[in-house]
Amino acid sequence: MIQVTNSIALDEGELQESFIRASGPGGQNVNKVETAVQLRFDVRNSPSLPDYVKEKLERLAGSRLTNDGVLIITAQRFRSQERNREDAVERLVELVRQATERPKPRRPTRPTLASKKRRLEAKGRRSDIKKGRSGKPGFD
Template sequence: MDREQLLREVNYKAVKSSGPGGQHVNKTASKVELQFDVEESAGISEEEKSRIIEKLESRLTKGNILILQSDESRSQHKNKEYVSQRFLNIVEEALKKPKIRKKTRPSKASKMKRLKKKKMNAEKKAGRKDPLK
């Protein structure tokens, strides 16, 4: 994965932000929207593309385009930095290969400990019963 290449392939669009802010919000486009076409990217291999599509399936559009938005700051430049960093983090997380689980068996000592605890619990509960019955 080539980070610089990915950032070159991203399309940014500035839009008017919602929420409080008075007149400033109504006249400035500080919210930044990032669009990334996974299938058209040259910065990632075919294998990586399929992994990203699989992992980010719920976040992609029907055309396999990832859309992220940021309106945390009143500054368009800061929002662009925030959304770019978030984009790179999301892509890196999607490309991580999961660790393969190794099958293990409980040890003999752990089995004995479990059975001992079980027996103690059974005796405790048996001690609560009415002795006349």
């Protein structure tokens, strides 16, 4: 079990790993060894996640989510398979943690009396500036 939060834990059986050849550094190894990890997690059919987390996770995943609701995370930052595997799992856990955070509800506020006065004074000053541009001769 991979602990995400106090109430949410992912079963390791829900994760599917496949290994592919990584691009980037690695010398001769990069052409021979499959060090990059492609982690697949079926978001829509996961029994570990509540519905609100699934919905938000699908929105957060963006292009990493397939049409079937499978989240694909590719990790190839490191030269070893094991470190890339750990990196992919960490990124998945972080994404699920972000999906569990609920937004703080907005409390409507009213403008203060002072801010209303400042706004009206600024409008008056601007109005006077524009009146001065009208070109009509005034009696000074």
